[in-house]
Amino acid sequence: MNLTPISRKRLSESAISQIKDFIIHNGLRPGAKLPSERELCSKLQISRASLREAVRILEIMGLVEVLPGKGIYVKDLTGDLFVPLPTWVSDYRDTIHKHFEARLILEPEIAALAARRSSPADIDKIKANIELQNSLPESEIAAIIQADIDFHCLLAEAAQNETLLMLLNSIARMSFHGWKAALRTESRNKTAVQEHFDLLQRLVEHDEDGARTMMREHMLGSIKMLEQQGLAPKS
Incomplete structure (x- = not known):
């Protein structure tokens, strides 16, 4: 062919x-x-x-x-994506833990900066992304993961810090495992979309502390969901 x-x-x-x-x-x-x-x-x-x-x-x-x-x-x-989640995660448990550990350090501060610096154009892009996420059926796992990655990278763009954007893009490029694991757990995507919407409201209000706290809770929510299923090590 x-x-x-x-x-x-x-x-x-x-x-x-x-x-x-x-x-x-x-x-x-x-x-x-x-x-x-x-x-x-x-x-x-x-x-x-x-x-x-x-x-x-x-x-x-x-x-x-x-x-x-x-x-x-x-x-x-x-x-x-077609391998049963518990079987797949057993091969990537340590990688997933490090993935979320790095994001817990970076992303709350990215969210705070985005709340301080985001422009109306940034808000429109993030809103469009959330609408896309909300429209995707649960069966479209790859598209859901990509849309979620795009959301977090759009926040980094809104933070207007090229170094942080580079770091987050590197995490997205080199470590898909954390995103796969979190979004493959049942109902996590619906919960994540709602959390993304709530975070958007903090950006609209330029609420830096609220955005920082919400992003940390968003990250911890993914980790907790994995831990409840025995799929990630506790920190």
């Missing part, structure tokens, strides 16, 4: 489908390297931004792994 130009409206969704089919039909096994980013963009005739969005979703699904400076590699033909 060869890759062909994409003409459908949602370019990233089409790219995801084609890359998955390319892996399967060419018999690529875990560890196999995919064509370069430049070659994929050329073959699919899409922008680098659309390709990177598609690859990020494939990473979330556990189908590919991006190794900085090396390329995109096949990780698992089935993807880890």
Whole structure:
């Protein structure tokens, strides 16, 4: 099978489908390297931004792994979103703990800065993201995870601190496991969306202390839900 130009409206969704089919039909096994980013963009005739969005979703699904400076590699033909949660988390327990530990340090202060500095345009972007999250069915796990990552990165943008944004983007890029674990627990997405909405209200009111406290509670809520199911170590 060869890759062909994409003409459908949602370019990233089409790219995801084609890359998955390319892996399967060419018999690529875990560890196999995919064509370069430049070659994929050329073959699919899409922008680098659309390709990177598609690859990020494939990473979330556990189908590919991006190794900085090396390329995109096949990780698992089935993807880890389909592995039972307790089985999957047992392999990533320590990683998940460190993921939330880092976010507990960073994100409450990011939220406080966002409450102080967010512009009307920032508020509109965050509101649109929450509306998207609220519209996604529970079965769309990869899309839910991506929308949640986008929410937290939009907060970092609203904080207007490029270093904090870089750090959060690095966590999002290199450690999907915490996001996967939290949002794969039953009903967590609905709870998270409500918490996101409540946090947005603190930004609208420029309530720094309220935003800081709410973000910390938001992080601790995810950790508590995992601990209740025996899926994460207690701090």
